[in-house]
Amino acid sequence: MGKFQCYSIKVDREKNCIKTVRVGIRVIRIQDLYKRRCNIPSYHLNLITLRVPMWLGVKILTMNCNIPGLNLTGDLSFSPSFSFTSLLPLSTKNVMAEYTLEVTTGSMLRAGTPDNLYVTLIGTERQSEHTLLTSFEQDDKTRKVGTYSVTTLFSLGCLLLLKLERDPFHESPEKDWFCSKIVVKTPEEDEILFPCHRWLSRGEFAFVFCGLLSVKHNIIKKYIIYVPEYVSQHWKEDYFFGHQFLNGLNPYMIHRCSKLPSNFPVTEEMVKPFLANGSSLTVEMAKGNIFLSDYKIMEGLPTRVIDGKPVPLTAPLCLLYVNPEKKLLPIAIQLGQQPSEENPIFLPSDSESDWLLAKIFVRHADSLYATLVVHLLDNHLLAEVFTIATLRNLPGIHPLHKLLIPHHRYTLNINILARALLYGPGRTFGNSSLGADGQTELLRRGLSQMTYTSLCLPEDIVARGLESIPNFYFRDDALRLWNIINSFVKAMVAYYYPSDSDVSEDSELQGWVNEIFYYGFLGNGDSGIPSSFQTVEELIKFVTMVIFTSSVKHAAVASSQFDFLGWIPNGPVLLLQAPPTTKGQSRKETILETMPDKSSAGFIMSIWWQLSWKHDDFVPLGTYPDQRFDEPAALQMIKDFQAELSSLSVAITKRNSELELPYSYLNPKEIENSVAI
Structure with missing residues (x-):
């Protein structure tokens, strides 16, 4: 078998415990499984000699656990809080690894902090626990170096990055801290430099990469969020460009086109080479294979001014075609709303x-x-409108308050932070093409176009003619989720409101929807939003929409931001050069000059990464940590709801296993219960 370093277990029958067992090649990892019992697989254990490291601290009790391959009699097991769960290759570097950290504060004035710091080391094999580095006790003037230790049960492998955090709560006055660098000494005696050179505010965190990175493609993919590696490789291709209208960040713009708008003069001759043999634009429109994305809403928006010049913004029209291979492909693009010689229609046959x-x-x-x-x-x-209306109109004892309040969790908090940090004059999103005025105007236009139909997914899909377009995974998953939520809401509402009169006579309920109509939709009757409820069915539909919007709809866009926008050329929110007005004049250098500079691109990328982060107390859809209902019927409805979501999760996972690019954003276990980030 070769040479192997092994640990052993010895049976002490008088004390009814196991001390050590020698295992060829592999050693058993022991993990806390919260009273879950599981038998050891049938591995051959060759030699019984013993010694268990004291740091395992495992107390052994009797509970039937057979170990095939051992010539021992009697039942052997760990206490209910521990179980054998997996086998790992054993070597000295895999066991009880200690990492020494030297954390250096900057030398500038008032760079120190008395706050507690936390660090998580991330390697190729695993990551450390969230570890407290004791209070710094730094003064404000001199450079300080603090030495700390992080101990892990096993080696982390090759260190890739570390997560550095400041305690959000501390009794001392708040002041920023400047981290100059962190040097980590590994169990293998290697010293790895993590240059930081940045300020951290209280409660802020930063991911710090090591100075020399030879495994850059593996880091973000394995340890941060799914990096759009596929996007970076395929963003130029027409099929992926079309794919994103259905399964990307924004599946709400595209609609079936049965007649071209008058300001988009695409001719049969222009697009005939890109259609099926012998077909025509008119024929394909009649078949339902032509689609349009029209960004008229963007026309004339004020933009940022950089170096005395407003940055460009277009209001394009994009014509797409579902080909016989069921791929959605762009076949014509006009970058402005008004056709002219300086606003040509671009075609796939133009220069690359x-x-x-x-x-x-x-x-x-x-x-x-x-x-x-x-x-x-x-x-x-x-979601903020829904939250405030619930808190103002529905008392805690009201069944709809109990039903909706889990879907309002953290919504006010995250929106207050967004206003303070992201949107508005001088805020983070000011780094996009739209300044504060442009953002406000676009939101105003968006609200004026919002309708009840657009918020209710089944009706929205029909209104846009997308019932049969193939490979529309967002539609497939979202419709199933709408139906599952609707069935759950229907059961709950019918239980508490047996008749239409129960709905119409509930003054608190009527106050709730009335406030949403007048304050959320500014009393716009053309929106179709109800200002009152007269029937049980009306209430069911509206509550379904509220829960769907606060969970499913948000997950589809929020979770995919970094994936589709993280690779800046695929989803730029800032372009620096004007759009082309004449064909044949652009070059590769033109594209590079149009893109944001490295500094802006890096900053924008970091924003998408932070906004896509799955926080530690993530609560998935259908989870109700605080029991508010006590009626057995209502509790059973929640269990049925969770079972339906679990079944859908299995189905989506199975489908995704067969896709080149999986669509996982609407897997129920990945959907937050509320707008919380």
Whole structure:
């Protein structure tokens, strides 16, 4: 078998415990499984000699656990709080690893902090626990170096990055701390430099990469969020450009086109080469294979001024075609709303740089619209309206308060932070093409176009003619989730409101919807939003929409931000050069000059990463940590709801296993119960 370093276990029958057992090749890892019992698999354990490291601290009790391959009699097991769960290769470096950290504060005035610091080391094999580095006790003037230790049960492998956090709560006055660098000494005696050189405010965290990075492609993919590696490889391709209208950040813009708008003069001759043999634009429209994304809402928005010049923003029209291979492909792009010689229609047959640049400007408009209208307005701000109306009108004992309050968790908090840090004059999102005035105007236009139909997914899909377009995974998953939520809400509402009169006579309920109508939708009767409820069915539909908006709809856009916008050329929110007005004039250098500079791109990328982060106390859809209902019938409805979500999760996982690019954003276990980030 070769040479192996092994630990052993010895049976002490008088004390009814196991001390050590020698295992060839592998050693058993012991983990806390919260009273879960599990038998050891049938591995051959060759030699029984013994010694268990004292740091395992395992107390052994009797509970039937067979160990095939051991010539021992009697039942052997760990206490109910521990179980054998997996086997790992054993070597000295895999056991009880200690990392020494030297944390250096900057030398500038008032760089220190008395706050507690926390660190998480992340390696190729695993990551450390969230570890407290004791209070710094730094003064304000001199450079300080603090030495700390992080101990892990096993080696982390090759260190990739570390997460540094400041305690959000501390009794001392708040002041920023400047971290100069962190040097980590590994169990293998290597010293790894993590240059930081940045200020951290109280409660803020930062991911710090090591100075020399040879495994850059693995880091973000494995340890942060799914990095759009696929996006970075395929963003130029037409099929992926079309794919994003259905399964990307914004699946709410595209609609079936049965007649071209008068300001988009695409001719049969222009697009015939890109259609099926012998077909025509008219024929394909009649078949339902032609689709349009029209960004008229972006026309004339005020933009940022950089170096005395307003940055460009287009209001494009993009024509798409579902080909016989069921791929959605762009076949014509016009970057402005008014056709002219200086606003040509770009085609796939144009030069590579012309066609790519046209697609980049479409993605630019789409990314801005998705961020401000689909994400901020349709999710965050609308969910805030629902939350405030619930808190103001429905007392805690009201059944709808109990039903909805889990879907309002953290919504006010995250929106207050967004106003303070992201949106408005001088805020973070001011780094996009839209300044504060442009953002406000786009939100105003978005609200004026919002309808009850657009908020109710089944009706929205029909209204946009998207019932049969293939490979529309957002639609498939979202409709199933709508139906599951609707069934749950229907059961709950019918239980507490047996008749229409129970609904119409509930003054608190009527006050709730009336306030949403007048304060959320400014009393706009054309929106179709109800200002009162007369029937049980009306209430069921509205509550379904509220829960769906606060969970499913938000997850589809929020969770995908970094994936589709993190690779800046695929989803730029800032472009620096004007769109092309003449064909054949662009080059590769033109595209590079149009993109934001490295500093802006890096900053924007970091924003998408932070906004896509899955926080530690994530609560998935259908989870109700605080029991508010005590009626057995209501509790059973919640269990049925959770079972339906679990079944859908299995189905989505199975489907995704067969896809080149999985669509996981609406897997129920990945959907937050509320707008919480």
